[in-house]
Amino acid sequence: MYQFEQFNPEEFLTSYWQKKPVLLKGLFKNFIDPLSADELAGLAQETEIESRVVQRQDNGWHVEHGPFEQFEQFGDTDWSLLVQAVDHWHMQSAQLLEPFRFIPNWRIDDLMISFSVPGGGVGAHVDQYDVFIIQGMGKRHWKVGDKQPLESKLPHPDLLQVAGFNPCIDAVLEPGDVLYIPPGCPHEGYAIEPALNYSVGFRAPNQQDLLSSFADFALQEECFKQRYQDPQLQLSQFAGDVTTAEADKLVELVKLSLKQPQQVNKWLGGYLTQAKHDLDLQLPEPSFEVDDIVEINQQVSTWLRTGGLRILTIQGQLFINGEWVDSQGCSDEFIRLLADKLDYPTAELTEQFKLPANLELFSALVNEGYIYPYEEDEE
Amino acid sequence: MYQFEQFNPEEFLTSYWQKKPVLLKGLFKNFIDPLSADELAGLAQETEIESRVVQRQDNGWHVEHGPFEQFEQFGDTDWSLLVQAVDHWHMQSAQLLEPFRFIPNWRIDDLMISFSVPGGGVGAHVDQYDVFIIQGMGKRHWKVGDKQPLESKLPHPDLLQVAGFNPCIDAVLEPGDVLYIPPGCPHEGYAIEPALNYSVGFRAPNQQDLLSSFADFALQEECFKQRYQDPQLQLSQFAGDVTTAEADKLVELVKLSLKQPQQVNKWLGGYLTQAKHDLDLQLPEPSFEVDDIVEINQQVSTWLRTGGLRILTIQGQLFINGEWVDSQGCSDEFIRLLADKLDYPTAELTEQFKLPANLELFSALVNEGYIYPYEEDEE
């Protein structure tokens, strides 16, 4: 379990969140890496896992996409291996997200882990999303700037690098130190010794994302079929003109679809629980009966949510992995447990299973591979 | 030139448009078909032209899609050939749309022409769009009902047939008669003798159509990039909840994109001028110089807009065939001419060409194949 040392989340939200970069020195005390560089390299061998190596070269930058069988070819200096969404695949790493859940779950995206050899880094760049960068093993020299006018520089199209910036933070990070960087703030880090860094990344949809997803929802759900009507049409002087009143009426039709709260919530719930990377679903084979679930619940100490799986509520409605889930008859307490926790202790479940609807929903989720039993001393 | 006989468009709009079906007996006097059944069959041989044969059989309905080489296989009775968007391909047929332009151009879709042998028809059905059905050669027995509860019947998935309905119009149509049918009103027609029917169809986007197109516009134009922000975020009790305030803020972002009139007009102008069927563009080879245009304008009597090409204005901005067209420097009169007419008399153009910007835009449109010179006695 990872826990912050002397951290005031309220103060952080007021002073820094989405406003100012900050170095949270020693946020984790006696930090222990959840995995080793070798284990990270092992994950980068898998085809389902997104990884890349970024290498600084004399004449620019080189980016190579995984899977990777070996790393000798990259030499001893000036490269980083970056692995995306490690929380989907490695339970101990996923634990690193937990202390950051004072920020709503729907804003949290995933955990990216990088391993850098001395001199390794991705160059000065800006991101569009908030990020906490945790220093694991090793030391890395980071510079972070406030929002400022920047010149973009594209030695490699994947890197979104900027030409240079005025840093307000310039520090060598040691294990357990954490940087918070708001969207749009330039940053760069170079390893001084072989280093692991953990990036807790956030999501924040833009208008384009929302529009595409809302339009897809309308098609999938076959809703929003109200058609333009003009029974009051009057003769016009200009056959080839679309009048302002007509244009307004067309726009009004779109706005009307945004005013149907039930549909809009269903859309948002689906959208905000969609996974951007593959999930490592824990499908039981064969699937469990309700009685099996009760029995297992007496044998293990806890159940875990599959890494990266998104469970959210909107106005009491439950959404899991992109879908609305019927939770009629379930207790509010049980729904909150499902959505708010990623770890479901058996004692609490025994209590909740007294209501058959709770047990049935839980069984269905286990059979979908969304939740799986976990024995503490398994690994 | 097709002209209505004793028709009061104002009265029609007030009493019938989008409200009630009506039979406009003898709307065209001495109606002459713009093409023959053989010419229609010829168009149905072309791969670019969408056509189908609908055939009534003992055990149901048979639909076959063109192109068609011959029609003997369908026998002497009980089938219709339907050809879409004939106005895109056959200038004389396109003329049939002209008298209907008392309804704004952007609402007019295209001209579908059917040829039916005795007993031929597509069965009782409803459409989602307004339509005027003109009786050409031959006689056809039509029944049309007011909006009413209907049972859908799907002997063939393409036909959207209904089980039966209560007609308020029950009449044998003769050449020059016209039926107006609002969306949602059931209708069916069977030929008594070999018959040609001309359907002037309308467009009316629904919310789904508008949403998809608006989302596509955002992607294409790379606009609407404002991202969700929550610098005022406060600690919440429930990590897995999306609060109503958060959901509202996400929806507000979408609404905001609908409040940018310049972008919204650009979207609508592009959307409403998109052709749904291929255009028969009249590309000049090699392309003309401005001087050639002036010279041609002295030689021919008129220029024509390519059949089915859509030209519209929204708040003075010009849109052609899905694109915004820069018309800076052109006269308002010239823009109105382009958008409101489909036939550009040379005398009027000579006047307009005194402004060089008008001449330049006109030349560009001729070189796009959108407008072509036409000599009255050519055919």
Ligand SMILES: O=C(O)CCC(=O)C(=O)O
């Ligand atoms: O770990 C790295 O090298 C990159 C970290 C970073 O820039 C980020 O997470 O935004």
Ligand SMILES: O=C(O)CCC(=O)C(=O)O
């Ligand atoms: O001409 C036909 O047979 C079909 C006409 C029709 O139903 C329509 O245009 O809506």
Ligand SMILES: [Co+2]
């Ligand atoms: Co970054």
Ligand SMILES: [Co+2]
């Ligand atoms: Co119809």
